Amino acid sequence: MSKVQGNALKAVCSIYVPVRDPLKSAAWWQNNFGLEYAVPYNPAEAQVILKLSDGQWLHLVETEGPHNNQFPTRDGYEMFRFTFEVRQIEVLYHKLKENGVVTDQLQDRHSCGINFVFYDPDGNKFDVNEVVDQHRTPEEAEKVRAALFHPVG
Known part of the structure; x- marks a missing residue:
């Protein structure tokens, strides 16, 4: 063998x-x-x-019957099983919101990137991620973070 x-x-x-x-x-x-x-x-x-x-x-x-793809962590958080990698996370986030998809707020997970959670019509929970520091120039990454987490006016 x-x-x-x-x-x-x-x-x-x-x-x-x-x-x-x-x-x-x-x-x-x-x-x-x-x-x-x-x-x-x-x-x-x-x-x-x-x-x-x-x-x-x-x-x-x-x-x-009842189902979902989540599981509780030790601390009781309903954890998703999958994180999908995406590009232009801000565009996708706004499209899903406009389409009425249930989403959680965007999060800046710093070196892990920008993420948000969404739910499909069956209640399955998923996460999406863009590591903006790897996929964009430093200037572009900072612009995205500023627009999403520190909007002006």
Whole structure:
């Protein structure tokens, strides 16, 4: 038997999300995030598979009864299971707010970037992140922080 050398896990290729109505949920993800179908919908599978921009698959799996993708931390915080990486977080945040998506406030997590939490129509909690210090010039990052966290007038 050969031995695995180093880190054997390369990436997350699929995310599974419990939903009540996969087609309705898929339309929501398409409208708010521009996701496209990874494969044609097959009603027999009771799920829709959408594709993220880097190729990972988001499986919207039909479930019954109460569900969500959160779990309580030791301190009682309802923790999300996923953080999605985004660009132009401020644009996405304002688009989701305009579309009536339930969101928490933007947070500057400093070296971890700017984040906010949102909920899908089934109550699943997700986090989005942009490490503005890596993806933008220092001047652009400071402008974004100033506009989001220290607005003038």
